[in-house]
Amino acid sequence: MSDIKKVVLAYSGGLDTSVILKWLQDTYQCEVVTFTADIGQGEEVEPARKKAVALGIKPENIFIDDLREEFVRDFVFPMFRANAIYEGEYLLGTSIARPLIAKRQIEIANQTGADAVSHGATGKGNDQVRFELGYYALKPDVKVIAPWREWDLLSREKLLAYAEKNGIDITKKKSGGSPYSMDANLLHISYEGTVLENPAAEPEEDMWLWTVSPENAPDQAEYVEFEYKNGDIAAINGVQMSPAQVLTELNRLGGKHGIGRLDIVENRYVGMKSRGCYETPGGTIMMKAHRAIESITLDREVAHLKDELIAKYASLIYNGYWWSPERKMMQSMIDASQATVNGWVRLKLYKGNVIVVGRDSKTDSLFDPNIATFDEDFGAYNHADAAGFIRLNSLRMRIAAKLYNK
Template structure:
């Protein structure tokens, strides 16, 4: 332990990481550098600075970074180009944030000459894997300190007692906030623990913080037009926006109309099943709209190949392999497929539903109305060609059927 001179801690200012900060000082007798990331969690991050100072951290050792644009531009958007969902439903809101936090931690460690990094993920969850795979991929010889795998403070009561003993100020939860274990960023907010540990129990309505219930959503539908360039949304209703602005606006629209609630039991990488609830209003709109613009701009076999590879890509993100060579390889293929994904999609938002009502690409559409029409097409398509096509595709089945008839 005496070999550790300086450690960069992923620090939120909450109970867990405040206790970890003090524990690192006492256990490792090292200098602690705090890093707080603003990735759109919707809460002020500056209070973390005062809390760090109160625990003896030098001002020059406190890093608070606004990473919202980088998060959406370099992580969320690339993931959505693949129409990524895990186990058929989960839009990976927590998973996709971890590689960015790990990246910035390693950058700070290099900047300040730290020989270790630390995080507050528990030994039961996926996040410990996601953080640490990122650390090692970017700085192979970094030392990682995971307090939850070392200490005996394995309950909230013990953490609170430690905080009281060491004079750590833990601000009370804001009035009206959810009591669940939560994680939030610009893509989603998650809820775990308490009554949710019973998968048969319906979540209480007041748990949800970002969205109206579909029952209480507006009675009038709202139309939204999304403009795409190379697979990414660049404008909403004709107004050009940055990536973070796009997701912020779609979150507001989706939440208003009761879109993006999810209640699932997922398979964690460490082996257990876990029940979680998620609100991903903007991401839910993005997924539906992106598939719509791809439907007219992607070749059939390219689209089908993307769909076949997507579960593998999703699993890589869920399990923490964002920085792996195989994810990079898949991303290169996915990004290449998006060169023609340009145009606009119109969706109707109504009581929890995202309904595609129009899509167009003036430059890259593969939809030919002269061929697709049910009216006379002027010879653009020869119906007689289908007979040979069908007979050739049926050949192997005809051969097998004849063999079965001979066997009696």
């Protein structure tokens, strides 16, 4: 790839991507465009501009974009319409951010005439797959530079030595800072590495940054009510909110009540098992509430079909296939099912628990109290019909029993 003239780098301003920036300049002798995304990670993104300038990047080649609304509206909300959950527990907080970053990188590459893109994902993780599948789906002929698969800077000590040798600002590395490898966005924050590499070791309490421990959460439960429109939360406690505002407020409520902590060993797409801890307070609340409103607004077979597809849909996102035709096809079906998912849900938040206490829809509820009642239904439901229904459904078992139970 010696003919590369310009590359767009996904740039955080941290140690790894600052080293990558300089390495790209030295190794490929190319022009570098930096792209920094604000997807709600909770850190200032503007310092990345100053660091990029210090490394010789032209001001017109520095892109810093606030993508919080797009992230929640076009990626998080569609995923939660599907009730997507990987291996029964993981709410895909890291996975769902990668297709957006890849999309914006390709847009910048097209805008600036760049012929390559680059990322800071390692050769052991899932993110390299997610980024690059996105790149190729959106720009098939783009060239991809993955430094962790090319260089010999395979330890933090070597990275620091390279940074010092090249005058790269490493003040982001704080004495006494977090020892974990962390990734954050508006949906979650993840923790990996160091003591967590022993799956038998309990995480230290001071690791968790977004949530109080359930033991220290308020002793008084808090009620919250959501209004749904086409499967998405449109208002909280009667206040209309944008998608990013919704998730921000749910993170605040969930963090306050110790909701959304997770400690799992997951199966990475590249083949290894990995132990990770996650905080997803707002997503945990959203998942519970969405299933509650669907319980009264979705037809039984539609709901069951959606449940059968969850594992496949979640795997597509986890493995990096957001832009694949099969995910898009499934999304069309899922979104069509949400046309009737309108109404309200009331939850109780208490010491790490999300408890559904009410749900209703004035326009789309399929719950008929006249039929469901245990009291006299005055002919709304003919009990005698159940006999034939049961006999027909038992027919195959009765035939088999006569044959084999002699």
